[in-house]
Structure formats: C-alpha cells, structure tokens
Amino acid sequence: MKQPDFMPHQTDILKQTEPFNQVAYYLDMGLGKTFVGAEKMWQLNTPVNLVVCQKSKIDDWIEHFTEYYGDYFQVYNLTKKSGSISFRTHAETMNIYDDRASPDIIGVINYDLLFRRDWYKSLEHFTLMLDESSLISNETAKRSKFILKMKPDNVILLSGTPTSGKYEKLWSQCHLLGWEITKKAFWKSYIETEWVEEGDFKHEVVTGYKHVSHLKRKLAEHGAVFLKTEEVLTLPEQIEQKIKVDVTKEYKRFIKHGYLLLDTLNLMQFTHDDSDLYGKDITPKIELVGDNSLTKMLYARQLCGQYHKAKLQAFRDLVQSTEDRLIVFYNYTAELDALLKIMTDLKRPVSILNGSTKDLNSYEQEQNSVTFIQYQAGAMGGNFQKANKVIYFTLPLGQGSCDLWEQSKKRIHRIGQDKTCFYYYLIVKNSIEERNLAALKVGKELTDELFKKS
Numbered sequence: 001m002k003q004p005d006f007m008p009h010q011t012d013i014l015k016q017t018e019p020f021n022q023v024a025y026y027l028d029m030g031l032g033k034t035f036v037g038a039e040k041m042w043q044l045n046t047p048v049n050l051v052v053c054q055k056s057k058i059d060d061w062i063e064h065f066t067e068y069y070g071d072y073f074q075v076y077n078l079t080k081k082s083g084s085i086s087f088r089t090h091a092e093t094m095n096i097y098d099d100r101a102s103p104d105i106i107g108v109i110n111y112d113l114l115f116r117r118d119w120y121k122s123l124e125h126f127t128l129m130l131d132e133s134s135l136i137s138n139e140t141a142k143r144s145k146f147i148l149k150m151k152p153d154n155v156i157l158l159s160g161t162p163t164s165g166k167y168e169k170l171w172s173q174c175h176l177l178g179w180e181i182t183k184k185a186f187w188k189s190y191i192e193t194e195w196v197e198e199g200d201f202k203h204e205v206v207t208g209y210k211h212v213s214h215l216k217r218k219l220a221e222h223g224a225v226f227l228k229t230e231e232v233l234t235l236p237e238q239i240e241q242k243i244k245v246d247v248t249k250e251y252k253r254f255i256k257h258g259y260l261l262l263d264t265l266n267l268m269q270f271t272h273d274d275s276d277l278y279g280k281d282i283t284p285k286i287e288l289v290g291d292n293s294l295t296k297m298l299y300a301r302q303l304c305g306q307y308h309k310a311k312l313q314a315f316r317d318l319v320q321s322t323e324d325r326l327i328v329f330y331n332y333t334a335e336l337d338a339l340l341k342i343m344t345d346l347k348r349p350v351s352i353l354n355g356s357t358k359d360l361n362s363y364e365q366e367q368n369s370v371t372f373i374q375y376q377a378g379a380m381g382g383n384f385q386k387a388n389k390v391i392y393f394t395l396p397l398g399q400g401s402c403d404l405w406e407q408s409k410k411r412i413h414r415i416g417q418d419k420t421c422f423y424y425y426l427i428v429k430n431s432i433e434e435r436n437l438a439a440l441k442v443g444k445e446l447t448d449e450l451f452k453k454s
Helices: 008-016 033-044 055-069 081-097 118-122 142-149 167-176 183-190 212-221 249-257 264-271 293-303 309-320 333-346 361-365 401-409 432-441 448-452
Strands: 022-027 048-053 073-077 104-110 126-131 154-159 191-198 201-209 224-227 238-245 259-263 285-289 326-330 350-353 370-374 389-392 421-428
Touching: 008 033, 008 224, 022 033, 033 055, 033 126, 033 154, 048 055, 048 081, 055 073, 055 104, 073 081, 081 104, 118 142, 142 167, 154 167, 167 183, 167 212, 183 191, 183 212, 212 224, 238 309, 249 259, 249 293, 259 293, 285 293, 293 432, 309 333, 309 389, 309 421, 326 333, 333 350, 333 370, 350 361, 361 370, 389 401, 401 432, 421 432
Parallel strands: 022 154, 022 224, 048 104, 048 126, 073 104, 126 154, 238 421, 326 370, 326 389, 350 370, 389 421
Antiparallel strands: 191 201, 259 285
C-alpha cells in the first residue's frame, strides 16, 4: 500500500485543523483537497464513513482510498446494489456492537442518489465527507434538505469554489460546521439586499456583502480553511484567446421569429472530406420552435454550437494546427457527435468523459489525443495536466455555470503543470455566447432576462 506524499501546505492544513471534528477545506483547485480530506477522515478514526460526491468522481474516490488506505478501510461503491447492502449490514453491526475488530468502512455515493435512499438519514456515529460541498449551497434543494437532516458525528467539506464569491450561499455549509446561526441572522449580519419591483411583484435581490472579515474569522473558528493557489504555489502563466466566427442568418432569423426550419444535411457535410459518408443517416431538415424563454435559449445555444458550420470548421482548423494533447469542453451529446465526426476524419485518438462514458486511455497514452469532457461530468474534478491546451467549443450556462467554468480551467492549471496553459474560446459574434462569456468573467450567470435583451 502506498503512503500519501503530502506537500508542506497540506501538512500545515491538517495540523491547523487537528482539534476540529467538523472542518471545511476550501482549497483552490489543484491544491490537493482529495489528499487532505482523505487523511482527515483517517485521522478522525470513525468506524463508519460516508463520502458524497459527483457521479463522475465515484471511481476516483474509491481508487484513492483503496490505493492509500486499503489496509485500514473496506471501501464500498454505494451506487451498486451489492455494495449498498454490504455497507448497510456492516454499518448496522458496528453501530450495535462497536465491532472495531472488523476493518472500518467507507461508502461512496453521488449526491443525486443519496437523497433517494432514505436509510442514510438513520445512519449514526459516522463521518460525512461532502466533495464539492458547494452543491448543497441551495438549502431548499432536495439533496441539501436531505443532507442537513443527517446526523454525522464528524463532517468534512471540500470545495475549490464554495460560493464563487456569493456569500449568501454559505449558510447551509455553516450549519454543517456546527455554527448555530439562523439563516435570518446570517443574512442580516453579512448580506446586503434591496427589494425590486417587477410588475405586480417584489423580490429581494442581493446587492453586496458586509463584515466579510468577521464572516471568514467565524468560519475559521469553526474549522474552515481558505487557501488560494498563489499563496503556496507558482503555477505557469494562463493565456486566453477568443476565436470569433460570424453569426449566421439562421441564428438571426430564429432570434427574431422564434422559429426555424434548419437544413442539417447541408450544414454537416463539411465535417468529412467525403460528403457521401452522410448519405441517408441525416434527417435533411429539423424544426426549431422557441415557444418560451427556455426553449428559445436552448436552440439559440445549439445554433451557436453543433448547428454552426463555420464554428465546426474553426474547431477543425484549430485541432489541425497542433499535434499536442487537447482538452475540449462541451455541453450536449449532439455537439459531441458532430465533433467526433471531425476527429474520425482527422484520424486523431480520442478520449471521452461524460455521464455515460469514462475512457481516458488515449489521453494517458497518446501525445496527440483529443479528450472531450462534458461540463457536468468532468469540469469539477480530474487531473489533466498532461495537456496544456483547452478548447471551449461551447460555454456552460445557467445555475452553477460560474463554478463549472472556473473549475474547468483548473483541470490543466494545477500541481504538476510546467507549461504555459492556453484556453481557446470559440465564440459566435453578436450572439448569446458573447454575453455568456462576459457574464462568466465577472462571476455572474447568464439569466433569462439577459437573454431576452438580444
């Protein structure tokens, strides 16, 4: 079994939080939250342990605990029926008999499955670790309500972007750290708001923050550690480049009328040199109907993505310009399908990380590989520092998009990277994409209202 090799800042953090059994490690992406969190769990020495993470990170956590703590823990994948049954049986036995002769246990489960398994609310005498604890920032969401009702003895929160600067999202995490402050008192103490009229309705809008130093001091008193990369490491330079393509007449027509009959056969032929390869497999025309703000936004994004001929060509040209490893972030399955056809034609080795596929063999083994990562599956975690170039075919949009975008950049800009990191944004001019990128850069999320201004 390997021994974890801790960096000085990780050792300091563990020593600093040694007296606490409820901790939050708010460490910038790339500073080793996994190592610190796992070691703290081992130090707490609880017979039953539960790790809650994103679905795409389950295998990573299981591998980490097995590799470094295999002599101490029996690790179960709780997304599998056999693992769930074994974990529950073992946990119930330990709670009754405190049987420390058996190895301690760790169960790993994803957020969206946890709240559908009511038994976990009855779990006792355990350590709870939340990877990417920012995912419970909305205390009204089902997963947040479920977790806040659990009764762990110890808590470990891990996040690189716990609030993205939006301190109103911290209350649920404060609660888990044992800070007994009501939500009303929290907002009164730290959040500045005003009431805004919209038609016949009024709603409260956050306008700023107050007493931030006091807030961070109180969090530190409850076991929270904040650490930015620049405080401990000197990482390579980051360079961003926009590659702009013209807006299409189809996009303009759709925005104006909310309706479009799109000829996809003509659109997609260029992705192969031999257009006959498409033949009858493509439906010649599809109908886009934006009858509400959500569908209009969805189709507008697709017209800036998989349905944008010039953008697909710009992507093709960019890939052809280098034989280096590339990381590509995308949103929709249809985008991936269009991009993979280009890869087939260019004969480049491909890796894929999304909700249904995790195949990183080409990334690991091939210098000229192209790795496609869907935001929800891979932006929040993963080490891809073998590459130093990221292409954003499309940008994340909506709730949580700021976190996804910020963390996606850190997939290559992290410990072990010794090359300048390049980020290429394929952006359609005068479209929703320009406003989305501008919003992300100032830490905001593009909303329906902003979209309606197009």
